[in-house]
Amino acid sequence: MGQTELTNSTPGPTLSTGSRRLGRLSFKARDLPVYLILLVFLLIAIFPFIIMVFTAFKTSSELARGAFSLPEVWRWSNFADAWTQARFDRFFFSSVIVAIPVVLVSTALSVMSGYAFGRMTFPFSRALFFILLLGIMVPLEALIIPLYHNLRWIGLLDTYWALILPQIGMSVSFGTFWMRGFFAEVPQDLVDAATVDGCNSWDTLWRVLLPTAMPAITSMMVLFFVWTWNDFLLALVLISTESLRTLPLGLAFFQGQHTTNVPLVAAGATIVAIPAIMMYVAFQRQFIRGITGGSIEG
Amino acid sequence: MLNTPKARSRGYKPGERPWTACLYILPGFIIYAVFVLWPILDTLRYSFYEWSGFSSPSFIGLDNYIKLYSDEIFRKALVNNLWFIVFYTVFPIVIGLFLTALMTRRRLPGMTLFRTGLFMPYVMAMVVVGVVWRWIYNPATGPLNQALRAVGLDALARPWLGDFDLALPAVGVVGTWVQFGFCMVLFIAGVQRIDEMLYDAAKLDGANEWRQFWHITLPGLRNEISVAMVTTLIAALRIFDLVFVTTRGGPGNETMVVALHIYRNAFAINRVGYAAAIAVVLTIVIVIISVGVLALRQKWVED
Numbered sequence: 001m002g003q004t005e006l007t008n009s010t011p012g013p014t015l016s017t018g019s020r021r022l023g024r025l026s027f028k029a030r031d032l033p034v035y036l037i038l039l040v041f042l043l044i045a046i047f048p049f050i051i052m053v054f055t056a057f058k059t060s061s062e063l064a065r066g067a068f069s070l071p072e073v074w075r076w077s078n079f080a081d082a083w084t085q086a087r088f089d090r091f092f093f094s095s096v097i098v099a100i101p102v103v104l105v106s107t108a109l110s111v112m113s114g115y116a117f118g119r120m121t122f123p124f125s126r127a128l129f130f131i132l133l134l135g136i137m138v139p140l141e142a143l144i145i146p147l148y149h150n151l152r153w154i155g156l157l158d159t160y161w162a163l164i165l166p167q168i169g170m171s172v173s174f175g176t177f178w179m180r181g182f183f184a185e186v187p188q189d190l191v192d193a194a195t196v197d198g199c200n201s202w203d204t205l206w207r208v209l210l211p212t213a214m215p216a217i218t219s220m221m222v223l224f225f226v227w228t229w230n231d232f233l234l235a236l237v238l239i240s241t242e243s244l245r246t247l248p249l250g251l252a253f254f255q256g257q258h259t260t261n262v263p264l265v266a267a268g269a270t271i272v273a274i275p276a277i278m279m280y281v282a283f284q285r286q287f288i289r290g291i292t293g294g295s296i297e298g
Numbered sequence: 299m300l301n302t303p304k305a306r307s308r309g310y311k312p313g314e315r316p317w318t319a320c321l322y323i324l325p326g327f328i329i330y331a332v333f334v335l336w337p338i339l340d341t342l343r344y345s346f347y348e349w350s351g352f353s354s355p356s357f358i359g360l361d362n363y364i365k366l367y368s369d370e371i372f373r374k375a376l377v378n379n380l381w382f383i384v385f386y387t388v389f390p391i392v393i394g395l396f397l398t399a400l401m402t403r404r405r406l407p408g409m410t411l412f413r414t415g416l417f418m419p420y421v422m423a424m425v426v427v428g429v430v431w432r433w434i435y436n437p438a439t440g441p442l443n444q445a446l447r448a449v450g451l452d453a454l455a456r457p458w459l460g461d462f463d464l465a466l467p468a469v470g471v472v473g474t475w476v477q478f479g480f481c482m483v484l485f486i487a488g489v490q491r492i493d494e495m496l497y498d499a500a501k502l503d504g505a506n507e508w509r510q511f512w513h514i515t516l517p518g519l520r521n522e523i524s525v526a527m528v529t530t531l532i533a534a535l536r537i538f539d540l541v542f543v544t545t546r547g548g549p550g551n552e553t554m555v556v557a558l559h560i561y562r563n564a565f566a567i568n569r570v571g572y573a574a575a576i577a578v579v580l581t582i583v584i585v586i587i588s589v590g591v592l593a594l595r596q597k598w599v600e601d
Contacts, residue, residue: 248424
């Protein structure tokens with residue numbers, strides 16, 4: 001609100017404050033319908049999750065009596081069953097084993113190549129950058145078929161590597177684009193000062209630029225994590241051993257086999273959903289900036 | 299997009315050589331080249347062959363592409379993808395603009411909470427979304443039919459995902475549900491960047507809120523709208539996870555989509571070359587649409 005008052009000072013102080021005050025008087029009454037409509041849409045957005053979590057705590061017979069009621073007893077045993085009997089412990093482990101190296105390696109490689117594209121001049125830099133951008137534009141469907149056959153040929157099919165390496169490749173494509181945008185905006189003075197202090201390019205990146213780049217890097221890492229965590233198609237095509245399945249793949253198969261035990265499926269879905277939700281809530285600002293900012297510059 | 303004069307005008311720093319840049323780029327680029335770029339080129343190559351994936355491939359030129367013309371399932375899938383654009387792109391953008399117009403430039407208390415909640419569906423794995431909605435639509439025990447029966451609308455209760463006419467809209471609604479929060483968050487961020495002076499000037503001229511929205515907010519959001527269009531169009535053309543989990547393309551081929559057709563051909567019935575040809579077509583459509591919308595945006599910005 002402070003900003004509005006500042007820019008509104010043109011018509012003259014008395015008039016301005018007068019109209020502001022009028023506006024403020026009707027503030028609450030006027031916004032009530034807005035809140036109600038927003039509330040309706042908010043409920044639409046989160047209702048399926050609320051009902052999923054409720055269901056995860058119920059028994060099948062309780063569920064048959066009503067889908068909308070609170071659970072009579074909060075039965076954690078559904079989660080225990082999903083975790084141990086339905087092997088969600090294995091799927092969770094697979095997802096973590098895949099996501100951690102993807103996020104860390106992609107981040108390191110993206111920062112390095114983004115730095116080179118953003119701050120250095122070298123032959124073919126534009127052509128190389130455009131080739132990297134292909135990875136953002138082209139859908140996964142356009143590479144999954146040869147990927148399957150190539151990985152089979154080098155013996156990596158049905159291993160964690162089959163998920164980790166392509167995921168890094170796709171992440172580096174976006175990450176280079178993202179970090180280059182950041183490094184190109186860094187004031188030249190900062191880099192010059194580092195050079196005067198005797199820093200070579202590596203020291204400049206590591207000691208001078210990296211601290212200022214942390215917000216951009218965090219946004220990027222959150223996106224890498226959520227994309228890897230939620231991936232389905234790669235795992236569906238490249239993984240066939242049950243114990244190597246990641247959470248989304250495990251959930252999809254589990255649903256196919258246990259259509260009748262809805263509470264158990266709901267518990268499994270909740271286990272898949274929680275880490276992404278936690279990551280999103282913890283880094284909400286960075287996440288939204290990454291999604292919206294990244295796409296606006298593109 | 300690609301042009302940064304700032305980066306290009308800079309000369310070598312003392313002690314730096316062109317290959318320094320190579321050392322920074324190489325590790326990432328190698329992984330990208332082997333696991334992304336090479337397969338993309340291979341897809342193009344595969345599309346000229348008839349190959350089951352195991353036997354030796356035979357070169358057949360453009361035959362796969364010619365076959366696409368008479369492939370009824372492909373045509374059905376393509377039309378379905380176009381229908382999904384209505385649910386993935388048109389509805390979310392309209393809803394997003396409506397919500398944005400409602401709260402234009404008013405920093406309401408509690409806005410962060412609304413934003414968090416509205417954006418939530420977009421963060422979820424599509425598999426989770428599909429599993430939850432498939433149950434919501436369950437004919438016997440699903441919450442939707444339960445609710446309809448509870449309010450006496452038994453006649454409306456039906457097997458949503460098994461109904462030939464309703465399966466596609468039912469899946470489409472899920473797409474709208476996923477995308478509208480994303481569009482809204484994008485638009486609200488955009489509105490806050492519009493110069494407040496424009497609105498003050500309009501108010502002095504006696505423009506009502508509708509005219510302010512039409513003449514200031516909407517043109518001011520063209521950047522965000524084009525981004526929302528590109529993102530949601532691509533999502534609609536690529537739709538796979540959601541359909542795979544909810545209907546697998548059924549009933550019949552009522553919800554068959556191009557990506558699922560590719561998957562079936564490549565990994566279920568082993569027509570690898572043919573699947574690659576479909577993938578090439580899908581990719582070309584996606585690239586044309588992305589470039590088209592971005593060119594449109596360029597034109598808007600220049601106007």
